[in-house]
Every structure is written in C-alpha cells, then in structure tokens.
Amino acid sequence: MDVDHKKLGADLRPDSLNEAQRRRLLSSARYIDQLLSEIESILNSADSKCLFPKYRLDVTPAQAKLIRNSIARLRELLARALDKLGVIHQGPPFDALRSIRITLGFVQVAVEEMAPKYLRGYGSLPQSTVSQLQGVCTELEGLLKRLDTWLAQGATADLQARLRKLEKTGGQTGLLQLLEEIIQERGLIELRPRLAHIVERLESKQFEIAVFGRVSSGKSSLLNHILQTEVLPVGVNPITAVPTRLTYGDKPALIVDFADRRRERLPIEQLPEFVSEAENPSNTKEVVRLVVEFPSPRLAGGLVFVDTPGLGALAAAGAAETLAYLPQCDLGVVLISAATPLNDEDLSTIRLLCESAAPVKVLLSKADLLKPAELESALSYTRSQIRAQLGLEIDVHPVSTIDSHSHLLDKWFQTDIYPLYEKGQQLAAESIRRKTGALKEAVVAALKARVERSGSAPAPQREELIALEAGLREAAGRIEQTRRECVALCDSIRSLETRIWERVASHLLSSNAVSASPDALNGQTLDSVIKNAVDTGSKLQGMLVDLAHTLAHSLQRTAAALGNMDVPETEELTGVVREMPRFDPPPLDIRLPSLGWLPSPLARAWLIRRLHSKLGPSFQESLAAYGRLLEHWSRKTLAELQSLFDAAAEPYRAQLAGLISRSALPAELREAIAGDLARLEATEHSESATMTDPAGTDPVGLDK
Ligand SMILES: Nc1nc2c(ncn2[C@@H]2O[C@H](COP(=O)(O)OP(=O)(O)OP(=O)(O)O)[C@@H](O)[C@H]2O)c(=O)[nH]1
Ligand SMILES: [Mg+2]
Incomplete structure (x- = not known):
C-alpha cells in the first residue's frame, strides 16, 4: 500500500478540474470513507455488547491492528489528495447530540411497543408475566427518559460548574464537589439524579408562601401591596384564573410555561392575558406555570409568594388548580375578608392545609372596613370558630391594603413571616445535609461493591x-x-x-x-x-x-x-x-x-x-x-x-x-477506588463537626 505522495501531489492541478468533476470526486471519496467506516464498525463489534451481533469475529488482534492502521493511512491520503485538487469538503451537516436524541426517541417508541397490551392479541398472559414485562418497560423508559432529560439540559447539566458557582456565592460545597468528581470519574450515572436534586435544592433556597381564600377576599390586592406594585389584576368578580408565583428578579419579567412544554419570557404588562378569568377563561390557553419576577426587597433571600384563584361557591374553574397546588406550599395563608364572616368554605381550606401538613396562618383582610372595636370582635370570633370547628389554635392577624393601615402588614411580617422563613431555611439546610450524607453512603456502597465483586468478599x-x-x-x-x-x-x-x-x-x-x-x-x-x-x-x-x-x-x-x-x-x-x-x-x-x-x-x-x-x-x-x-x-x-x-x-x-x-x-483502578474511599472517609470528621454545630444556620455548610 505504499504510494509516492510527492508524485501524486505534483500531478494533480486544482484548476484542471471543473465544478462537476470536483463534485463527482467528492461523492466517490465520501462513499469510500463510508465503506471504511463500515469495516471499522465490523471490527468494533468485538467490543460492542450488542445483543444480536451480526459478525462472528474471526479476525486476530494482529490483523485488526493492521486493518485499522491501513484505514487511517487510506484516509490521510484521500484527504491530502482532495485538498490538492481543491475539492472542499464541508464540516458535518448534523449535530451529534440532536441525532442521538432523535434516535433515542425511536428507542423509546420501540420500548413502548414491548408493553404487555401489545402482546395480548397473540394470546393471554399470566398476571405475573404482565407485571414483569411492565416492569422491564418502566425500567427501560425511566433510563431513557433520564438520559434524554440530562442531554436536554445541555450546559446546565454541568453540575461541577454549578457547584463552583454556588461556592463563589458563599456556599461551602466541598463534599458535593468531591462526590460529583467521583460519580463522574467512576461512571456512577445512576447516582447523578440524586446529586442534581441536591444541587437544585441548594440553588433554589426558596420558601413558598401561598395565599388562599374565597373569591374577592383580597388575595391579589394583598400581594400587590406587599410588593408595592399593581402587577396582579384585581376586581370584584372572580379575577385570578391561574396560580401565579412571584419571585425575585433584577428586572420585572413574566415567564409562562404552556402545556405543550413551550416557555415564553414576556413583558410583565402581559400578565392579565394569562392570569385573569376574563382573558383566559378556565385556562383555555393551557398555562401550566406562571412566574412573575420582580425586584422587590420582600422577595430577596428566596421568599416566593403564590397568588391563587379564589375558592368557594362563587369560584371559577381555577379553584381546581388551587386545590391541586395546595399541598405544595411551605406556608399557607388563608385570607378571610372582614366584610364577610368566616364560613364553612374558609374552614375547609384551613382543614385541607392542615391535612397536607403545611403550616397555616390566617389573616383577616380589609381590616380598614371595621372600626377598632368591631375588628377586635371579628378577630376573636374567627379564632374561636376555628378552635370550636377544627380544634386548632391559630392566631388571626388583621391586614389591609389601605396605606393608612400598612403598619398591620409590617407587624405581621416581623412577628410571623420572617421567623418562620428562617426556620424553613434551617429545615431545608438540615434536609440537604441529610440527603448529602445519604448520597455519600450510596457512593461508598457503589465503590465498595465494585472492588468486592472482583475480590473474594462474600456476596x-x-x-x-x-x-x-x-x-x-x-x-x-x-x-x-x-x-x-x-x-x-x-x-x-x-x-x-x-x-x-x-x-x-x-x-x-x-x-x-x-x-x-x-x-x-x-x-x-x-x-x-x-x-x-x-x-x-x-x-x-x-x-x-x-x-x-x-x-x-x-x-x-x-x-x-x-x-x-x-x-x-x-x-x-x-x-x-x-x-x-x-x-x-x-x-x-x-x-x-x-x-x-x-x-x-x-x-x-x-x-x-x-x-x-x-x-x-x-x-x-x-x-x-x-x-x-x-x-x-x-x-x-x-x-x-x-x-x-x-x-x-x-x-x-x-x-x-x-x-x-x-x-x-484492573489493579490501577482498584487503587484509584481505594483512593476515592479514603478521600470520602477523610470528610467524616469535618462533616460531623458541622452536623453538631449548634448554630446550624448555614444552609450550605456541608463540610466546614
Ligand atoms: N377596603 C378594602 N378593599 C380591599 C382590600 N383588599 C382588596 N380589596 C378589594 O377587594 C376586591 C377584591 O380584591 P382582589 O385582590 O381581586 O381579590 P382576590 O382574592 O384576588 O379575588 P380572586 O382572584 O377573584 O379570587 C377588590 O375590589 C379590591 O379593591 C382592603 O384591604 N381594603
Ligand atoms: Mg386574585
């Protein structure tokens, strides 16, 4: 296969070829390259774990090496020749990631077709086989879905970069970084979702306070007042149709997620188009999530408020969404209008919140409508009814959106909201610490299993x-x-x-x-x-x-x-x-x-x-x-x-x-894993110091 390159180069003159000839040559070269790839894939089939291999491998290692080297030389030669001839071959037309995701989509369809229901036409199946087969499909689908979600995340899937960013913002994420490194290095892909979940929790140190209540009890007005804005539409008819999250952002913005997975970032002025019953009746626009970003100091530090569609007899279709969302909040605030006394609908909302294990606060809104003596009596009536009907001791705070009464809201924030928020942050920090500890254990178990399976440890x-x-x-x-x-x-x-x-x-x-x-x-x-x-x-x-x-x-x-x-x-x-x-x-x-x-x-x-x-x-x-x-x-x-x-x-x-x-x-891998285990063990002492830290207020103090 020896070719005189110099001679080949000298004989070929680019200007002697016309466009059609160049195209013809390019097409032949492409075909040759494709055939060479096929030979390569035949050779690679020895390493592949393909379930239905096409070739019985009768090539000796020496032959395989020679074939590979020759293919490399053939390609080199071809590339040089094309260059000399001025035949420009463009870069690859397809993105690999995109093609992989499309192919994975086909794999998903094929897996779905293995489900028991597609076999029923061929005869009956015993129940135990149905469960087994369904289990196989679920397992395969789960794996494919996780892989696809990970690929779809693109750059955000880079957990190490996200952890470094968290570290820059003051968090101590050493143990997590070490775990990420080991998970990546040792290919423990099965533990990645757990690590990603912890990183997400760390990134979103949010505490969600949702406001519930009957139609027109003043939920949206109260939230506008809290944020000192008029962004949420208010009025006397049922107004709010979709739960709306208000979170911190440098500039006001509206983010709308639709049922077809579309996400749009829009000017905040467009909120009524999606949130109001008048412009989006019964959520016909199929909005699944509405987030308003707003630069309010009351939202800084991770407090998130959620405005919900009104409940009760006058409620519109949005009430179902409110009920479905209800168990997700970290704190539920039930608004009872001072203009109408507490009724069964309010009690049922308080009960639902308690049953979903969320802490509950009750506010008497529109307090400005009552004289001081009337207000006192309304407050004590509401407290006593909650006690009598639900057996709960809940304090009831008066609030109002009228400026002359804004001290009421300030007081409520100071006595109720901020302390609870801090406690919520502490609980979140503990939960993250627990989850990180459990992940570390899982990594250790996976590494030990890898060492032991090749050794003599009993299994x-x-x-x-x-x-x-x-x-x-x-x-x-x-x-x-x-x-x-x-x-x-x-x-x-x-x-x-x-x-x-x-x-x-x-x-x-x-x-x-x-x-x-x-x-x-x-x-x-x-x-x-x-x-x-x-x-x-x-x-x-x-x-x-x-x-x-x-x-x-x-x-x-x-x-x-x-x-x-x-x-x-x-x-x-x-x-x-x-x-x-x-x-x-x-x-x-x-x-x-x-x-x-x-x-x-x-x-x-x-x-x-x-x-x-x-x-x-x-x-x-x-x-x-x-x-x-x-x-x-x-x-x-x-x-x-x-x-x-x-x-x-x-x-x-x-x-x-x-x-x-x-x-x-292999011995060196065994050693590397032993090194990983030692590094993880070294985190033990520093970590237990954090666990017993009496202050325990640093939400990301995982490895002080
Ligand atoms: N006097 C007085 N009126 C208020 C106060 N808060 C709200 N309102 C009025 O109560 C009415 C209903 O207010 P909204 O904020 O739209 O009530 P909502 O609970 O969000 O209503 P839905 O979204 O329909 O469930 C409006 O006409 C407000 O002007 C208050 O503190 N004092
Ligand atoms: Mg409203």
Whole structure:
C-alpha cells in the first residue's frame, strides 16, 4: 500500500478540474470513507455488547491492528489528495447530540411497543408475566427518559460548574464537589439524579408562601401591596384564573410555561392575558406555570409568594388548580375578608392545609372596613370558630391594603413571616445535609461493591441477585399498573350520577322521608350521597398506599440483601400519598311531593327520574370536576412515588448488575477506588463537626 505522495501531489492541478468533476470526486471519496467506516464498525463489534451481533469475529488482534492502521493511512491520503485538487469538503451537516436524541426517541417508541397490551392479541398472559414485562418497560423508559432529560439540559447539566458557582456565592460545597468528581470519574450515572436534586435544592433556597381564600377576599390586592406594585389584576368578580408565583428578579419579567412544554419570557404588562378569568377563561390557553419576577426587597433571600384563584361557591374553574397546588406550599395563608364572616368554605381550606401538613396562618383582610372595636370582635370570633370547628389554635392577624393601615402588614411580617422563613431555611439546610450524607453512603456502597465483586468478599448468590433484580422490576411494573387502575377509577366517577340517585331514592323511601316530610332531602341523605362519591377517592388513596408499601418493601429487601444502609423508610413513601381532594357536592335543592300512596317500586322509579332530571346536570358537572381533580392528584402522587422509588432503585440496580456480571478489576483502578474511599472517609470528621454545630444556620455548610 505504499504510494509516492510527492508524485501524486505534483500531478494533480486544482484548476484542471471543473465544478462537476470536483463534485463527482467528492461523492466517490465520501462513499469510500463510508465503506471504511463500515469495516471499522465490523471490527468494533468485538467490543460492542450488542445483543444480536451480526459478525462472528474471526479476525486476530494482529490483523485488526493492521486493518485499522491501513484505514487511517487510506484516509490521510484521500484527504491530502482532495485538498490538492481543491475539492472542499464541508464540516458535518448534523449535530451529534440532536441525532442521538432523535434516535433515542425511536428507542423509546420501540420500548413502548414491548408493553404487555401489545402482546395480548397473540394470546393471554399470566398476571405475573404482565407485571414483569411492565416492569422491564418502566425500567427501560425511566433510563431513557433520564438520559434524554440530562442531554436536554445541555450546559446546565454541568453540575461541577454549578457547584463552583454556588461556592463563589458563599456556599461551602466541598463534599458535593468531591462526590460529583467521583460519580463522574467512576461512571456512577445512576447516582447523578440524586446529586442534581441536591444541587437544585441548594440553588433554589426558596420558601413558598401561598395565599388562599374565597373569591374577592383580597388575595391579589394583598400581594400587590406587599410588593408595592399593581402587577396582579384585581376586581370584584372572580379575577385570578391561574396560580401565579412571584419571585425575585433584577428586572420585572413574566415567564409562562404552556402545556405543550413551550416557555415564553414576556413583558410583565402581559400578565392579565394569562392570569385573569376574563382573558383566559378556565385556562383555555393551557398555562401550566406562571412566574412573575420582580425586584422587590420582600422577595430577596428566596421568599416566593403564590397568588391563587379564589375558592368557594362563587369560584371559577381555577379553584381546581388551587386545590391541586395546595399541598405544595411551605406556608399557607388563608385570607378571610372582614366584610364577610368566616364560613364553612374558609374552614375547609384551613382543614385541607392542615391535612397536607403545611403550616397555616390566617389573616383577616380589609381590616380598614371595621372600626377598632368591631375588628377586635371579628378577630376573636374567627379564632374561636376555628378552635370550636377544627380544634386548632391559630392566631388571626388583621391586614389591609389601605396605606393608612400598612403598619398591620409590617407587624405581621416581623412577628410571623420572617421567623418562620428562617426556620424553613434551617429545615431545608438540615434536609440537604441529610440527603448529602445519604448520597455519600450510596457512593461508598457503589465503590465498595465494585472492588468486592472482583475480590473474594462474600456476596449474595447469583440466583438471589437475579431474584432481587426481578423483584425491583416487578415493583416498578406495579407503578404502571396502578396508574392505569387510577385512570379507570377516576373515569368511573363520571358514571356515578345514576347510582347516586338510586341510593338517595332507596334511602328516602326506606326512611319514609318522602311521605313524612314531603319537601325534605335531609342532611343525612346528603351525607350518604357524599360518602358514595368519596368512597372512590378513598379507594384510590388505598391503592396508592398499598403501592407505596410494595415499593418500600421491595427497596428494603434489596438493600438488606446488599448490605446497604441507605434505604428509604416506609413512611417516606407512604407520606407521599397525602390527603386526597374531597368531593364537594352542589346543594340538593329540590321539593318532592308526598309519594306515600304510590307502590314502592313505582315511587322509587319516579324518584330516580325526578332527581336525575332536576339535579342531574349540576351533579354530573361536579362529579366530572371531581374526577378531573382526583385524576390530577393521583397522577401527581404516582409521579412522586415513581421518582422516590427510582432514586433509590437505580443505584441498587447498578450494584446488582455489577455483582451479577462479576468481572475482574484492573489493579490501577482498584487503587484509584481505594483512593476515592479514603478521600470520602477523610470528610467524616469535618462533616460531623458541622452536623453538631449548634448554630446550624448555614444552609450550605456541608463540610466546614
Ligand atoms: N377596603 C378594602 N378593599 C380591599 C382590600 N383588599 C382588596 N380589596 C378589594 O377587594 C376586591 C377584591 O380584591 P382582589 O385582590 O381581586 O381579590 P382576590 O382574592 O384576588 O379575588 P380572586 O382572584 O377573584 O379570587 C377588590 O375590589 C379590591 O379593591 C382592603 O384591604 N381594603
Ligand atoms: Mg386574585
């Protein structure tokens, strides 16, 4: 293959070729290069872990080396020749990352087609196989999704750079930087999402205060007043249609996220187009998140306020969004207008917040409308009602947006908000410290497993490992199955309407209510109607709690077998299944004649028809809304369960895969890992000093 390069170069004159000839040559050269790549990929198939290899490798290492060298020389030669001929070959037309993501998209579609439902046409499948297969799909989809999310993040996926930035802003992130380095270096990709989660928490030291209350209780006005702006639209009709986050920003800006994943950054003046019931009725513009950035000192330091659509009988469609958002806030503020006394709707909001374990503050808004004596009496009435109806001791503060009363708001901030914010920051710091500690343990476990699998340390038998892997898979499959069952259950709520009237009719006839008190649909009946609908909700909740137990059990079993201490408690998973939304039926406002004279089956049929025709439409509407609310709630709960499960299961899977395929570890790698373990151990003492630091106020003091 020896070629005289000098001679070749001298004979070729660029100006002797026309454009068509150059193109022809370029196309031949491209074809040659492609064929050479194919030869390379045949050689590479020996290293590939391809499941269905195309070639039986009969090439000796010496032959492979010679082929590779020759390919390199062929290419060099070709490139030089093209240069001399003035044939310009342009750079690559496609971005690799983009092409990889598109191909991964096809992989995702193919994985989806492995789901059990696509096999049913070929014959029935036993339940255990369905779970296993579903588990495989969920596992593969999870891995692909995580990879895609990571690739989509582009530069922000660079955790080391983000950590360095945090360090510059005063945080001490040494241990996290070390963990990042080791995770990256040793390819512990399964631990990356956990590290990313901690970094995110560190970056967003936010404390979210959400304001709830009936329509027109003054939520948006209060937030405008707090921020000294008029940015949120206010008025007497239902105004706010979408929950709106107000966070700190150097310049005012509006960020809108849509259901189709579009994100737009717009001038703040456009807020009413998305937030107000008038311009975005029932959120027809499909906004999923509204963030207003505003340079207010009250937002500096991570306080975030959330304005929510009004609740209660006068509420518009946005109320469902408020209820779905409610459990996410760090502090819930319930506004009760001084113009209208506290009612059941306010109490129910306070109860929902308490049930979701968020701290609650109650404010009496529009305090300027009352004289001092009236205000005192309204405050003590509200406190005593909350105590009597809910058994809660909650202080009630007066506030007003009228300038002459602004001292009330200042006082509330000083006595209630700032101390709570500081406590919230302390709790967040503790949680980050705990999470970092757990991550360190996971890294240590993964490194030790790698050393041990190549050594002689005792590890579970191969069969046991395979069974553990299958157990995790089956648990993952249960998530998907439960998701389907939840959707079916939520759908079934919509068809509950007829059954409700059957029950009401039976109840009325059996209790003689119709003949005894012709116009009565008494409270008891109402209760049974509510219960009927709520039963679906509690069934749903039961299913999710069961799932949380199954997931926790599977994780704990695997952790125990692998000797890992880093395992989530059952309560951590069951805790995700918070209080479900309750059914709020419309009033049963109907008068019925005495039916005592009709034979019972006829009376029953008549009653059902009558109830259905008079009350059916409004009931159907509330049932549909409740179905949507439950579906939203269960979807969110399942997503949380899934991410908790995945965060713990991923490292176990990697550990199991490593142990199953026990391969020998080169000596220098073994040494490097021992070095990593020593460096991690060295952080122990400095870290425990931080843990016991009585001040404990530095939110990022992870490794002082
Ligand atoms: N007198 C008095 N009026 C107030 C005060 N705060 C709000 N208002 C009035 O109450 C009405 C309702 O105010 P909003 O801020 O739109 O109420 P909201 O709770 O955000 O209402 P929705 O978004 O529809 O749920 C407006 O007409 C305000 O001018 C206050 O402190 N004093
Ligand atoms: Mg409002």
